Structure formats: structure tokens, C-alpha cells
Amino acid sequence: xxxxxxxxxxxxxxxxxxxxxxxxxxxxxxxxxLQGKWKFxxxxxxxxxxAIRFGELKKNIDGITNTMLTSSLRELxxxxxxxxxxxxxxxxxxEYSLTEKGKDxxxxxxxxxxxxxxxxx
Amino acid sequence: xxxxxxxxxxxxxxxxxxxxxxxxxxxxxxxxxLQGKWKFxxxxxxxxxxAIRFGELKKNIDGITNTMLTSSLRELxxxxxxxxxxxxxxxxxxEYSLTEKGKDxxxxxxxxxxxxxxxxx
DNA sequence: CCGTATCCTATATGATACTG
DNA sequence: CAGTATCATATAGGATACGG
Numbered sequence: 001x002x003x004x005x006x007x008x009x010x011x012x013x014x015x016x017x018x019x020x021x022x023x024x025x026x027x028x029x030x031x032x033x034l035q036g037k038w039k040f041x042x043x044x045x046x047x048x049x050x051a052i053r054f055g056e057l058k059k060n061i062d063g064i065t066n067t068m069l070t071s072s073l074r075e076l077x078x079x080x081x082x083x084x085x086x087x088x089x090x091x092x093x094x095e096y097s098l099t100e101k102g103k104d105x106x107x108x109x110x111x112x113x114x115x116x117x118x119x120x121x
Numbered sequence: 122x123x124x125x126x127x128x129x130x131x132x133x134x135x136x137x138x139x140x141x142x143x144x145x146x147x148x149x150x151x152x153x154x155l156q157g158k159w160k161f162x163x164x165x166x167x168x169x170x171x172a173i174r175f176g177e178l179k180k181n182i183d184g185i186t187n188t189m190l191t192s193s194l195r196e197l198x199x200x201x202x203x204x205x206x207x208x209x210x211x212x213x214x215x216e217y218s219l220t221e222k223g224k225d226x227x228x229x230x231x232x233x234x235x236x237x238x239x240x241x242x
Numbered sequence: 243c244c245g246t247a248t249c250c251t252a253t254a255t256g257a258t259a260c261t262g
Numbered sequence: 263c264a265g266t267a268t269c270a271t272a273t274a275g276g277a278t279a280c281g282g
Binding site for chain 4: 053054055058066067069070086089090092093094099
């Protein structure tokens with residue numbers, strides 16, 4: 001499988017500059033997906049539960065507005081990281097959850113956490 | 122050492138919500154450091170060489186302006202990821218390089234690259 | 243060569259009111 | 263409950279000219 005690159009192979013490609021050539025770099029698109037003030041916190045909330053409702057997300061993420069929560073969720077959905085399930089009930093009921101693609105971000109956050117434990121006071 | 126957390130321990134803390142509590146989360150500060158249109162490309166250029174000059178960075182990073190290159194480098198320097206060495210010569214000569222803290226980001230980029238190879242077309 | 247200063251535009255985020 | 267619509271503000275990014 002093309003994506004089972006080893007760390008040694010990766011370092012070699014970095015040194016040769018192969019990964020950044022002409023839009024080859026897979027990191028920039030991912031950083032774009034995570035950009036924005038609330039994206040990571042939203043993903044983090046979604047990590048903790050199998051599914052979570054709009055209102056609960058809003059309650060848990062301190063300071064976020066309707067507008068930002070909605071637009072962030074839409075973008076994460078468009079990027080395939082989050083899925084939205086709507087129940088046609090009264091009152092309305094919507095549940096958000098991570099897709100497999102979204103759950104596969106966890107090893108990245110793990111690596112970031114290890115770095116952070118070392119360097120963030 | 123506090124930062125040698127295992128993946129299992131990490132996953133457990135995620136589920137319990139411990140890592141996001143009251144500013145505990147080490148990932149958000151890191152994401153902030155990498156935020157901005159040019160930061161990652163700059164770090165990537167610095168990965169490939171031991172040291173690189175301002176002019177060469179500008180030449181290699183397509184489309185970046187003086188203003189953005191300067192301000193991005195300053196912020197990376199303030200965050201301790203990049204170091205700046207000035208040679209007092211005529212004409213002026215400045216070299217930028219990654220610090221240890223900056224080099225330690227590589228496992229994160231490796232994890233991102235693996236994810237990207239799997240999911241970025 | 244390696245920037246800074248200034249001004250301008252674009253995008254991101256925020257506040258508030260309202261609705262199916 | 264889960265949003266949308268509208269308007270306002272803040273921050274990021276860009277263009278250009280100039281200086282040590």
C-alpha cells in the first residue's frame with residue numbers, strides 16, 4: 001500500500017524535497033482542514049463520544065457561537081471528517097460523529113500531544 | 122518522564138476528556154504555532170537543509186512576500202521552532218535553521234503524511 | 243542582502259435576531 | 263432543537279516603496 005511509508009523512507013523524501021514538489025505534499029491540505037479557531041476542539045469533543053448533538057457541542061465548547069459551530073461542522077463534513085445524522089422528529093434531533101477518516105487523525109494528535117508534553121509548559 | 126505517554130494511555134485520557142480540561146490540551150498551542158498560510162512550507166524548507174538564507178527561502182517558496190516571510194519567521198522564532206543567525210558582513214548574511222524543538226515536529230509531519238497518503242487523492 | 247513601513251484588501255470570526 | 267440571515271468587527275494576508 002502506497003501509504004505505508006516508513007519513517008526512514010519519509011526522512012529520505014523530506015531531505016530530497018520530494019514531498020513538497022508540485023503539490024505532492026499531503027500535509028498542507030490536512031493543515032488547511034484543521035485551520036480555524038474551533039475545528040480541533042470540535043474534533044476533540046467528537047473523539048470522546050460515539051455521537052453528539054449540536055446543542056451539547058455548543059454547551060461543551062466554551063465561547064463558540066451558532067454561526068461558527070455550524071460553519072465549522074459544515075466544512076468538516078465537506079472534508080469527510082465528520083458525518084451528520086438527522087432524525088426527523090419534533091423537536092429536531094441531529095447527531096454528529098467522526099468518520100473513519102476523522103478517527104484516523106488520532107495518531108497525529110497523539111504525536112502532537114507527546115510533542116506538547118515535552119515543550120508546552 | 123511525563124511526556125512519554127503511551128498510545129493506550131493517550132486514548133484513555135481522550136475518552137475521559139482529561140486532555141482538553143481547563144487549558145491542559147497541548148495540541149491547540151501547537152496548532153496555533155503552525156497556523157498561517159506559510160508556516161508549514163517554511164518549516165519544510167528548513168527540514169531539508171541544515172541552514173538556509175532569507176533570499177533562498179524566498180526563492181523556494183512560491184508566491185511569498187517579504188512581509189509574510191519576515192513575520193512568519195519572527196513568529197516561528199518567538200515560538201522557539203526556528204533560530205536566526207546573523208553574520209555581520211557586507212553584504213548582510215542571515216541564516217535560518219530549525220531548533221531541536223522544531224526538528225522534533227518531524228514525527229508529527231510523518232503521521233500527517235501517512236494520513237495524507239491514505240486520504241488525499 | 244535583508245529586511246521595515248505604510249496602506250490596502252480579503253477572509254475569519256462575532257453579535258444579535260429570527261424561523262421551520 | 264438546530265439552525266439561518268444579517269450586519270459588524272477583527273485579524274490575516276498582499277502590494278509597493280524605501281532604508282541600513
